[in-house]
Amino acid sequence: MAPIKEIFMKKAERLNMMLKFINQKRYFTLNDLMNEFKISKRTAIRDISSLEEMGAPIYVEYGRNGGYYVLEEVKLPPISFSSQEVYALYISLQVLENFMDIPFKVTYEVIHRKFNDALSEEQKKKIERIKNRVVFYQTKQLQKCPCLETIMTAIIENKVLKIYYRNVYRFIQPLVIYAMKGHWYCKSFDIDKKAYRVFRCDRILTAESSRREPLDELEYITIINSHSLWKPSDKATEFKCLLDSNGVEIFQTENYPSMQLINENNCTYLVGTYEPNELNFIVRYLSRFGKSLKVVEPVELKRHMKDYYIDLINHL
Numbered sequence: 538m539a540p541i542k543e544i545f546m547k548k549a550e551r552l553n554m555m556l557k558f559i560n561q562k563r564y565f566t567l568n569d570l571m572n573e574f575k576i577s578k579r580t581a582i583r584d585i586s587s588l589e590e591m592g593a594p595i596y597v598e599y600g601r602n603g604g605y606y607v608l609e610e611v612k613l614p615p616i617s618f619s620s621q622e623v624y625a626l627y628i629s630l631q632v633l634e635n636f637m638d639i640p641f642k643v644t645y646e647v648i649h650r651k652f653n654d655a656l657s658e659e660q661k662k663k664i665e666r667i668k669n670r671v672v673f674y675q676t677k678q679l680q681k682c683p684c685l686e687t688i689m690t691a692i693i694e695n696k697v698l699k700i701y702y703r704n705v706y707r708f709i710q711p712l713v714i715y716a717m718k719g720h721w722y723c724k725s726f727d728i729d730k731k732a733y734r735v736f737r738c739d740r741i742l743t744a745e746s747s748r749r750e751p752l753d754e755l756e757y758i759t760i761i762n763s764h765s766l767w768k769p770s771d772k773a774t775e776f777k778c779l780l781d782s783n784g785v786e787i788f789q790t791e792n793y794p795s796m797q798l799i800n801e802n803n804c805t806y807l808v809g810t811y812e813p814n815e816l817n818f819i820v821r822y823l824s825r826f827g828k829s830l831k832v833v834e835p836v837e838l839k840r841h842m843k844d845y846y847i848d849l850i851n852h853l
Contacts, residue, residue: 552587559607566604620660626652627664632673636716638682676719680739687744688723689714697728697749701742709736710751718791726755733767735794767794769810776819777833778807784829820845
């Protein structure tokens with residue numbers, strides 16, 4: 538027969554796992570618990586009583602289709618962290634410090650406060666050392682994004698949004714959200730245009746859930762494979778530029794879905810496309826590479842780059 542302490546620990550661990558299980562299910566039966574945790578009906582009934590004694594808001598509905606329901610989300614037992622895990626969590630919070638419109642900003646601030654309140658005095662002293670000695674030099678958010686939380690929620694819940702963007706209403710399915718160079722961007726699928734687009738979040742003035750159905754095949758798009766959705770228009774112009782090693786590093790710090798790196802004959806090229814209304818953007822973007830980049834084609838782009846540099850010299 539197993540020692541009493543061992544039996545107690547097994548039950549405690551099982552109840553902890555059971556809390557997580559019923560939180561996800563919200564409705565369950567005795568058979569669900571019996572199958573999930575490999576326990577008898579009698580043990581399942583006792584465990585439900587134990588959960589109720591712990592404060593889990595469970596009620597039973599009798600009848601042929603009856604079962605157990607969870608009235609509200611159950612509070613899970615506190616999680617303990619090692620000192621190294623505490624430092625890692627604090628640094629993660631600090632990385633987001635410069636973004637004034639963090640998705641779920643209010644929730645973030647509450648988490649930050651709870652985190653600090655939960656620290657021991659010794660941990661607080663060490664966290665203070667991290668604060669004064671570990672610095673993240675990153676671009677601060679430049680513009681407020683009034684709809685950032687709505688966009689993030691739509692991504693999580695896989696919903697289509699109706700947005701007001703540059704004086705036009707559009708229906709989009711947000712796929713990926715990211716911050717770069719002081720701005721938030723949202724990679725989305727434009728439902729009406731049936732095209733993949735990137736929206737700057739501060740330019741989305743309003744956003745609300747719509748009844749339009751999301752495309753199931755886009756539900757599992759991630760930041761890694763989202764670039765593959767990009768398709769240039771028929772009016773887009775292809776470009777190709779030679780990069781040295783410094784140019785490759787510059788590209789890796791800032792790039793867009795319409796461009797990529799390729800290797801040919803032991804040389805690295807930046808290739809991509811730009812739309813007619815993006816000519817000024819692509820010229821300014823490529824100018825950041827300086828001597829690390831040489832335009833190969835098209836000739837039109839070479840001419841616009843020269844004009845840009847001449848205008849810059851004359852401005853000096």
